[in-house]
Amino acid sequence: MTARPKRKSKIGFDSGPAGGWGSARSVTEIVLREHVPLSGSVLLTKQNKADGYMCVSCAWAKPAKPHPLEFCENGAKATAWEITTRRADEAFFFEHTLTELEGWLDHDLEEQGRLTHPMRWDSITDKYVPISWESAFEEIGRDLKQFDPKNVEFYTSGRASLETSYMYQLFARIYGSNNLPDSSNMCHESSSVGLPQSIGASVGTAVLSDFQNCDCIFYIAQNVGTSSPRLLHDLQDAVHRGVKVVTFNLLREPGLERFTNPQAPMEMLTLKETPISSDYYQLKNGGDIAALFGVSKALIEADDSLHATHISKVAGSDKVPADPNSAASVAFAASLAAADKKHVLDHDFIAEHTAGFAEFAAAARSYSWEELEGVSGLTRAQMTEAARTYAASDAVLICYGMGLTQHVMGVENVQMVANLALLRGNIGKPGANICAVRGHSNVQGQRTVGITEKPDLVPLDTLSELYRFEPPRWVGHTTVDTCNAILKGETQAFISLGGNFIRAVPETAAMEEAWRKIPLTVQIATKLNRSHVIHGKVAYLLPCLGRLEVDQQVSGPQEVSIESSVAQFHGSRGRSKPASLHLLSEPAIVARMAKATLTNGTVPWDNWVANYAEIRNAIERTYPETFKDFNKRFMQPGGFHRPVPARERKWVTANRKANFITPPRLFPEFEDMAAGENVLNLATLRSNDQFNTTIYGYNDRFRGVNGTRQVVFVNKHDIIRMGFAPGDIVDLTTGIDPQTERKVKGFRLVAYDIPKGCCAAYYPETNPLFPLAHHDPQAKTPSYKLLPICFTRSQTEPNQ
Ligand SMILES: Nc1nc2c(c(=O)[nH]1)N[C@H]1C(S)=C(S)[C@@H](COP(=O)(O)OP(=O)(O)OC[C@H]3O[C@@H](n4cnc5c(=O)[nH]c(N)nc54)[C@H](O)[C@@H]3O)O[C@H]1N2
Numbered sequence: 001m002t003a004r005p006k007r008k009s010k011i012g013f014d015s016g017p018a019g020g021w022g023s024a025r026s027v028t029e030i031v032l033r034e035h036v037p038l039s040g041s042v043l044l045t046k047q048n049k050a051d052g053y054m055c056v057s058c059a060w061a062k063p064a065k066p067h068p069l070e071f072c073e074n075g076a077k078a079t080a081w082e083i084t085t086r087r088a089d090e091a092f093f094f095e096h097t098l099t100e101l102e103g104w105l106d107h108d109l110e111e112q113g114r115l116t117h118p119m120r121w122d123s124i125t126d127k128y129v130p131i132s133w134e135s136a137f138e139e140i141g142r143d144l145k146q147f148d149p150k151n152v153e154f155y156t157s158g159r160a161s162l163e164t165s166y167m168y169q170l171f172a173r174i175y176g177s178n179n180l181p182d183s184s185n186m187c188h189e190s191s192s193v194g195l196p197q198s199i200g201a202s203v204g205t206a207v208l209s210d211f212q213n214c215d216c217i218f219y220i221a222q223n224v225g226t227s228s229p230r231l232l233h234d235l236q237d238a239v240h241r242g243v244k245v246v247t248f249n250l251l252r253e254p255g256l257e258r259f260t261n262p263q264a265p266m267e268m269l270t271l272k273e274t275p276i277s278s279d280y281y282q283l284k285n286g287g288d289i290a291a292l293f294g295v296s297k298a299l300i301e302a303d304d305s306l307h308a309t310h311i312s313k314v315a316g317s318d319k320v321p322a323d324p325n326s327a328a329s330v331a332f333a334a335s336l337a338a339a340d341k342k343h344v345l346d347h348d349f350i351a352e353h354t355a356g357f358a359e360f361a362a363a364a365r366s367y368s369w370e371e372l373e374g375v376s377g378l379t380r381a382q383m384t385e386a387a388r389t390y391a392a393s394d395a396v397l398i399c400y401g402m403g404l405t406q407h408v409m410g411v412e413n414v415q416m417v418a419n420l421a422l423l424r425g426n427i428g429k430p431g432a433n434i435c436a437v438r439g440h441s442n443v444q445g446q447r448t449v450g451i452t453e454k455p456d457l458v459p460l461d462t463l464s465e466l467y468r469f470e471p472p473r474w475v476g477h478t479t480v481d482t483c484n485a486i487l488k489g490e491t492q493a494f495i496s497l498g499g500n501f502i503r504a505v506p507e508t509a510a511m512e513e514a515w516r517k518i519p520l521t522v523q524i525a526t527k528l529n530r531s532h533v534i535h536g537k538v539a540y541l542l543p544c545l546g547r548l549e550v551d552q553q554v555s556g557p558q559e560v561s562i563e564s565s566v567a568q569f570h571g572s573r574g575r576s577k578p579a580s581l582h583l584l585s586e587p588a589i590v591a592r593m594a595k596a597t598l599t600n601g602t603v604p605w606d607n608w609v610a611n612y613a614e615i616r617n618a619i620e621r622t623y624p625e626t627f628k629d630f631n632k633r634f635m636q637p638g639g640f641h642r643p644v645p646a647r648e649r650k651w652v653t654a655n656r657k658a659n660f661i662t663p664p665r666l667f668p669e670f671e672d673m674a675a676g677e678n679v680l681n682l683a684t685l686r687s688n689d690q691f692n693t694t695i696y697g698y699n700d701r702f703r704g705v706n707g708t709r710q711v712v713f714v715n716k717h718d719i720i721r722m723g724f725a726p727g728d729i730v731d732l733t734t735g736i737d738p739q740t741e742r743k744v745k746g747f748r749l750v751a752y753d754i755p756k757g758c759c760a761a762y763y764p765e766t767n768p769l770f771p772l773a774h775h776d777p778q779a780k781t782p783s784y785k786l787l788p789i790c791f792t793r794s795q796t797e798p799n800q
Pocket residue numbers: 057058059074187220221222223224226227228248249250251253283284285286287288400401402403404438439440683684685686687688689690691692693785
């Protein structure tokens with residue numbers, strides 16, 4: 001391969017609205033660059049349709065009545081990336097040693113195109129060389145039989161279908177392992193741990209129609225324009241109905257400010273923009289507990305004051321005891337008086353459905369406004385204003401994303417969302433629900449069919465009965481536990497169903513070294529990435545069909561299914577010609593690996609692969625309520641809903657109530673913090689030109705960055721205070737746990753609209769900074785949105 005081109009970086013702030021012509025141009029560019037055949041553009045008309053395929057990008061809902069083109073800029077990019085005509089074939093691997101490929105950037109590895117042939121690493125030449133499928137499975141099975149199942153990891157990235165995921169967890173469990181770490185452990189695990197305690201649901205309660213029934217949306221810590229652009233249509237429609245969108249975000253994300261629908265010709269021609277957020281509260285990262293406490297405090301105190309007014313009225317005095325110190329609270333009190341409100345809180349709902357209110361209200365009252373302002377970065381007036389909007393609405397939908405979950409206090413962040421909802425009964429009624437905006441296209445569904453390290457979330461007795469084996473009952477490894485096991489040298493095999501584990505996890509440097517010592521790594525993948533070029537002592541790279549491709553089996557072309565962010569199941573039928581004749585489908589790979597490994601003969605693996613409807617029948621037998629009439633319903637327009645009891649106000653918690661859960665503090669306490677002026681709190685972000693560790697390109701048009709990702713966004717005052725100038729090149733080091741030096745070099749300082757004390761940079765380039773132990777203690781979700789880091793002048797030029 002010719003030398004990697006040096007990219008020209010340009011940083012400016014000319015970002016237009018989300019969508020619009022910028023979006024159309026960005027799609028065209030990637031379609032041309034990936035040499036997508038014309039049929040590929042036709043393929044896009046089938047995206048997210050009942051008779052088509054479900055996009056491999058994000059997990060946003062697929063409406064029953066789709067738009068003529070139900071795809072977005074980033075969905076189109078993901079499609080182009082998968083159906084590219086580029087190939088990382090045998091010739092490519094013949095040319096390059098893996099040591100050489102280690103020097104390549106993430107983008108350059110994946111840009112080689114689709115993997116075409118099963119490969120095994122050859123230690124003599126240091127290259128991946130072709131191997132037959134038969135030999136690969138035989139050898140992997142032989143090795144797995146030798147290992148202790150407790151030391152084998154079965155990782156899943158959130159793209160694999162329900163069918164594949166069900167088979168994969170069954171394989172792991174019959175083999176004897178509950179080590180089923182998945183990308184969700186790094187993503188919405190804080191929701192999966194926090195929401196069950198609060199409302200007895202492990203997923204959000206929202207349905208798509210809530211966007212049509214709400215009169216206000218609180219939109220917290222999610223970057224809709226980049227991460228789930230189709231959701232912009234739902235927001236836009238809501239805004240057109242007069243719904244207020246109240247946003248809390250570290251950054252002023254263009255997608256949350258204004259949107260031009262790239263699929264509406266008149267909007268494109270007239271450059272008509274829809275403003276999205278009616279109120280935009282830019283807060284510090286890690287400031288959400290304080291901000292939501294502020295909103296709650298304003299609500300609770302306004303309710304207290306109405307109550308006091310009522311009592312004084314009854315007692316003959318008419319004085320309104322509004323706080324004279326705050327114009328916002330006076331205005332809030334006046335608006336309540338004008339509307340002749342007796343209450344701000346929904347006391348009936350609180351009394352009938354909840355527990356823990358008194359403690360929560362006492363905590364909200366006890367925090368001073370100064371404390372809440374200091375931690376959140378918002379003013380009292382802003383928090384009170386948000387409370388007023390909240391109180392004026394009958395049905396509030398609360399959406400949130402990674403800016404809440406990826407924190408040391410991620411579980412508490414999520415529980416604050418539930419607390420806010422419970423104050424006014426904003427859950428389980430039309431328009432009022434919690435919407436956890438999920439990441440990978442089937443990350444939610446994988447959990448539903450048993451991909452979890454927690455055995456109590458799986459119907460083990462049913463599995464045992466159906467397949468006559470004794471499932472392991474011990475608690476398996478999360479992603480963080482898996483990293484610890486790898487670092488300790490305990491892991492004997494790592495099987496990866498998609499993903500790019502060592503790039504996605506924290507502690508990159510130590511993980512890469514430990515990764516090389518794993519006796520066996522098996523990667524099932526579509527594209528080459530760093531978790532493949534750095535590899536175990538014995539390593540296989542097994543290429544699979546993507547979801548967009550025709551999956552031909554004995555009984556004919558197959559469909560698969562997925563679950564969206566709003567707990568709807570959908571069928572998906574591949575349409576595109578497979579990238580290579582040698583590819584196997586994911587179900588086929590899992591089945592053949594299982595057959596080569598297991599002695600238990602009770603699973604009809606071959607029948608399942610011959611006809612995936614049989615796998616769906618098995619899923620239905622395992623989860624009869626959730627998947628009732630699975631095969632009949634999964635291809636219907638709009639899919640079908642999974643029952644979520646909290647949506648019906650049935651609380652499947654220990655006390656059968658929805659619980660207010662009071663966070664013990666507003667902000668995490670960091671031990672061993674570096675002293676000094678040059679410490680800022682880092683949040684890691686996605687650009688508009690990436691899907692996780694897949695880097696499509698080096699532009700982030702929304703943030704005005706072109707040709708580089710090696711940047712750190714900092715408030716201009718902080719840049720100057722630290723003795724730098726915008727454009728200076730800096731090194732970043734981790735500001736906690738100083739015993740281990742963690743550093744990334746050569747980042748350009750970009751003066752940016754971000755609160756003082758905070759900074760932001762792209763993932764995965766900054767993952768070497770994250771200590772493995774820096775995670776939420778309950779959910780073990782890494783704190784990717786909050787890490788103190790230090791800045792020093794660099795001697796290194798940016799490598800992009
Ligand atoms: N194009 C594209 N789409 C994707 C992905 C992708 O990489 N690219 N990834 C997919 C996956 S797996 C996931 S999980 C989702 C991720 O989608 P998001 O949930 O949007 O996650 P991020 O892109 O990491 O950005 C989080 C947002 O939180 C804000 N933020 C950061 N820290 C804080 C904080 O402490 N408080 C508040 N209030 N805001 C904060 C950031 O400014 C940013 O706007 O997207 C999915 N979709």
